[in-house]
Amino acid sequence: MPICCPASSTALLTVVLAGGALPPRLRLLRQFPDAAAALRAGPGAWRAAGCSPAQRARLALPDEGYLAHGLAWLADERHHLLALTDPDYPALLAQIEEPPVALFVDGDPTRLWHPAVAVVGSRSPSPGGREHAHAFATALAGDGWSIISGLATGVDAQAHEGALQVARGMTVAVVATGLDQTYPPRHAALHERIAATGAVVSEYAPGMPASQAHFPARNRIIAGLSLGTLVIEAAQRSGALITARCAAEAGREVFALPGSIRNPRARGCHRLIRQGAALVEEPAEVTAGLTALAQTLAGALRTRLDAPTEQARPAPERAPSYTDPDYQCLWKALDHDPTGMDSLIQRSGLTAAQLSAMLLVMELDGKVMAAHGRYCRKP
Structure with a gap:
């Protein structure tokens, strides 16, 4: 993978740190050869792209503390920053309506191109839900799928652990903070294990703390990196349903595990099934449902190579x-x-x-x- 020079990293970090609405920043990256050219274009071009006054101010004068912190983080050989226009930016994620302008990666960026299944669900699953998350992730990782989840407690953690249990199993965590920190903090060791063999990714620059608004935005990345999303347990107002909706909107498959009608954590899954999600009882049913979509990823890779x-x-x-x-x-x-x-x-x-x-x-x-x-x- 090409290593970004400090100047290009600084320019891209500046665009990331401008914050605010995504579409104007996406337009800037798509209209110019790279982030440095977008910055050189100046306030007139930024205004034409739809950048707000606050965004234009931050493009002209980025936060020096965050900028220095981000560049220091990128100095580690395991740390990477991929622009939307970078050929190594994952093709499936680039296809969603509002992809991140850039991805920070702790680990191996090539893992983001591997065929993946998102496994998501409740932060407080039932004992059966924990077992199902672990078992499905283990079986799917054993069949060669990468398991993507959000590093949260409950189903997410069990999905990551299930994939890591497989010899050379692959898993990717998408988080809602800068990659210099872990949320929840008790998952710091899990973050390290995932980054050592797979990847931990975020659209937020190092130094950015967790924010309530970051988590729904994070869910679109989980869905966008995956060919399909499997929901293990989810209440009616679960964040996992946001991930499932993002997957459906991106044209990806959605699978749901049914549960007891007396289990409130199963009601979100039952709602998804009523709305058209595939009811699955075995990991093999997930694999069978993803065969056609896998060819899309193959086509994107052929183009890239x-x-x-x-x-x-x-x-x-x-x-x-x-x-x-x-x-x-x-x-x-x-x-x-x-x-x-x-x-x-x-x-x-x-x-x-x-x-x-x-x-x-x-x-x-x-x-x-x-x-x-x-x-x-x-x-």
């Missing part, structure tokens, strides 16, 4: 008809026995970021099988 959009099925022992030499190199590095990422890097000479994206395309096209972080040619 400049791979052809159509491939003929290869004959046995022959490389698939990808014309890019890197695909040919990767195919030769793969074996019939599962091979870990470290070995593939050594055999192919490609980077982990390149391999992650290319393997996902080949997996979705049925050329490669993946299990527990190891890959092989599909028979």
Whole structure:
């Protein structure tokens, strides 16, 4: 992944710290080659984009404390900042109505391109709800799905823990604070475990504390990064229903687990089912419901990697008809026995970021099988 130079990071941080309504800042990033060019365009261009007086003031004179703090946070090699216009910005998230102008990432940004299921629900689930969240996340992570949730107590924490229980299981946490802090604080160790193997992401700059308004906004990112959202338990006024609504509005699948009619935490799920969400009882039903949407992600990755959009099925022992030499190199590095990422890097000479994206395309096209972080040619 390209490393942003300090100047470009400063410009992008300035746009993030301008705050206020999203659409004007999104227009600025889309109208100019990069954030630095948008800042150089000056107040007239900012006004034309719809920026409020307060936003224009902050674009001209950003908060020096937050700016310095953000740049210091970005100095860590595990920390990244992706602009909406960055080619590594996750394609699915870019498709929602109001994507974040930028994403702060603690961990591996390539994890945000992996096929994912959001698992969300009550902060105070029943014992059965906790078990279901953990079990579904474990099963889905074992099948190769990334599990996305919000690092909150209850269902969120159980979903993350279930994914981490799987050898090389993948999980991503989307939070409503700057990434230099954890909310709730008792999940600091869980934050660290997720960032070490997956990613923790936020649209809020380091130093930003939790705010009540941040959580509903955070939920649209959870839904936007995922091909589908599974609601385990949710009361009638649960934030999980906001995530489900965002998923439906983005054209993603929504799944709900039914519960007892005497359980008030199940009423939100029953409401979703009445509104058209898929009733599921087994993890395999979630996987089956996401097959078609997974091809959307494959298409976005082909575009990003400049791979052809159509491939003929290869004959046995022959490389698939990808014309890019890197695909040919990767195919030769793969074996019939599962091979870990470290070995593939050594055999192919490609980077982990390149391999992650290319393997996902080949997996979705049925050329490669993946299990527990190891890959092989599909028979």
